[in-house]
Amino acid sequence: MAFFRSLSTISKYRSRLAEQTTSLGSVRWLQMQSSSELDLKSQLKELIPEQQDRLKKIKSEYGKVQLGNITTDMVIGGMRGMIGLLWETSLLDPEEGIRFRGLSIPECQKVLPAAIEGGEPIPEGLLWLLLTGKVPSKEQTSSLTGELQSRCRVPDHVFNAIDALPITAHPMTQFATGVMALQVESEFQKAYDNGIHKSKFWEPTYEDVMNLIARLPVVASYVYRRIFKDGKVIPSDKSLDYGANFSHMLGFDDPKMLELMRLYVTIHTDHEGGNVSAHTGHLVGSALSDPYLSFAAALNGLAGPLHGLANQEVLLWIKSVVEECGENISKEQLKDYVLKTLNSGKVVPGFGHGVLRNTDPRYTCQREFALKHLPEDPLFQLVSKLYEVVPPVLTDLGKVKNPWPNVDAHSGVLLNHFGLTEAKYYTVLFGVSRSIGIGSQLVWDRALGLPLERPKSVTMEWLEKHCAKSA
Numbered sequence: 001m002a003f004f005r006s007l008s009t010i011s012k013y014r015s016r017l018a019e020q021t022t023s024l025g026s027v028r029w030l031q032m033q034s035s036s037e038l039d040l041k042s043q044l045k046e047l048i049p050e051q052q053d054r055l056k057k058i059k060s061e062y063g064k065v066q067l068g069n070i071t072t073d074m075v076i077g078g079m080r081g082m083i084g085l086l087w088e089t090s091l092l093d094p095e096e097g098i099r100f101r102g103l104s105i106p107e108c109q110k111v112l113p114a115a116i117e118g119g120e121p122i123p124e125g126l127l128w129l130l131l132t133g134k135v136p137s138k139e140q141t142s143s144l145t146g147e148l149q150s151r152c153r154v155p156d157h158v159f160n161a162i163d164a165l166p167i168t169a170h171p172m173t174q175f176a177t178g179v180m181a182l183q184v185e186s187e188f189q190k191a192y193d194n195g196i197h198k199s200k201f202w203e204p205t206y207e208d209v210m211n212l213i214a215r216l217p218v219v220a221s222y223v224y225r226r227i228f229k230d231g232k233v234i235p236s237d238k239s240l241d242y243g244a245n246f247s248h249m250l251g252f253d254d255p256k257m258l259e260l261m262r263l264y265v266t267i268h269t270d271h272e273g274g275n276v277s278a279h280t281g282h283l284v285g286s287a288l289s290d291p292y293l294s295f296a297a298a299l300n301g302l303a304g305p306l307h308g309l310a311n312q313e314v315l316l317w318i319k320s321v322v323e324e325c326g327e328n329i330s331k332e333q334l335k336d337y338v339l340k341t342l343n344s345g346k347v348v349p350g351f352g353h354g355v356l357r358n359t360d361p362r363y364t365c366q367r368e369f370a371l372k373h374l375p376e377d378p379l380f381q382l383v384s385k386l387y388e389v390v391p392p393v394l395t396d397l398g399k400v401k402n403p404w405p406n407v408d409a410h411s412g413v414l415l416n417h418f419g420l421t422e423a424k425y426y427t428v429l430f431g432v433s434r435s436i437g438i439g440s441q442l443v444w445d446r447a448l449g450l451p452l453e454r455p456k457s458v459t460m461e462w463l464e465k466h467c468a469k470s471a
């Protein structure tokens with residue numbers, strides 16, 4: 001298939017990787033492109049017709065193939081396990097975890113361009129991969145860094161809208177308000193009002209998505225500096241890549257923190273389509289709401305404690321453990337604290353998952369980062385102890401389907417180590433990263449002409465009657 005055509009520049013390693021991903025996931029063939037193909041939008045223009053044909057073929061050949069049975073449990077149980085939407089950019093395996101266009105996190109760490117030799121991938125590389133299904137070259141990634149920098153101007157009314165909120169408003173409220181204020185510059189909305197043909201919808205969507213991704217670090221760091229640093233804003237540094245520049249604008253220039261931010265933004269981008277934020281962005285986008293409206297809605301889902309706010313909850317919970325029991329807490333004491341949390345009707349934040357049934361690989365790569373850069377950090381050591389203590393306690397409850405840690409169990413202690421100690425801000429970081437996954441899929445939603453999302457709902461009476469008849 002031309003989408004994954006091979007080129008002579010593919011290294012042996014990449015060939016092996018391509019073979020491996022063929023058998024494992026969505027990527028049929030990974031290619032490294034020649035450095036002359038630097039324009040991402042032209043790449044998409046070439047890929048879209050092929051993918052449109054592919055979807056048409058799936059529809060005509062397999063449209064009536066069953067993908068599973070819907071049970072009453074699924075309908076009243078939050079649609080767990082129910083296949084319900086098309087999401088091209090990533091796929092989640094319950095045991096193995098996420099693959100971005102067929103690549104696992106360790107594979108991304110090997111093949112995506114890094115800012116320093118052997119360092120963490122830079123998020124622009126992942127954005128390219130999610131949009132095209134291809135591993136970008138270093139030149140392509142740098143070109144994308146430049147493209148994002150050229151789009152990062154944020155109009156004053158956005159800062160004024162944020163300033164209209166009390167400083168005590170939650171950072172996610174301030175951030176989502178900033179995103180809504182950015183919406184007034186939507187290219188999609190303008191084009192739609194001017195009567196654009198639906199075959200061209202993806203183009204202004206692409207413009208909005210790229211502008212949104214480019215502008216979010218500016219808005220997010222404004223929120224941080226407004227709330228926690230007396231409003232002293234730090235301008236963007238055009239010599240830096242996306243993740244590093246975001247860290248810089250927040251006020252953190254330690255090279256290790258820049259690496260952490262690159263890793264953080266890369267791994268939080270996408271988690272297939274059914275999670276609350278991605279699904280919300282896709283649902284709202286299906287009404288042809290523009291990417292700003294769709295992403296603002298997604299952020300409001302991310303702000304819930306069972307989803308993205310869990311990263312805030314984890315650090316606050318860890319700090320409450322330390323406050324009550326000290327840093328050198330024994331495993332027995334820690335177990336008692338976990339039981340106390342459960343007995344007061346709360347969840348243990350950072351553990352469990354709607355799909356995963358194993359330790360989240362996003363947790364594992366953060367643990368590896370900690371072992372490399374901050375092995376002696378007392379809160380990291382506490383997180384390591386939690387890994388031993390919490391799963392057996394949750395398993396003993398007899399109802400928890402996944403007792404293992406998720407991405408949020410680890411991120412806070414890393415940020416805290418480098419001075420970003422304000423837990424209430426953490427979900428904003430998650431939000432900046434998630435724009436890359438949701439935005440990439442929104443471009444494909446429009447390119448593939450995916451329809452309005454409108455599942456059927458039923459009442460309890462309907463279920464009683466229907467199930468009594470089928471029993």
Ligand code: NMX
Nearest residue numbers: 306307308310347348349350351352353354399400401402
């Ligand atoms: N602590 C206590 N109870 C839990 C936990 C946990 N960490 N995880 C699941 N349970 C309970 C859950 O509340 C439910 O109880 P009940 O029947 O009384 O309502 C029962 O176990 C069965 O739930 P599951 O089917 O295992 O999990 P579900 O798919 O419903 O929910 C989460 C998944 C992620 C919402 C849940 O594991 C949780 O609340 N975890 C803590 C919050 C968290 O870390 N969220 C972040 C998820 C990742 N992200 O970034 O979005």
Ligand code: MLT
Nearest residue numbers: 270271274275276354355
């Ligand atoms: C996510 O990254 O969205 C979370 O792990 C939640 C999910 O996948 O359901």
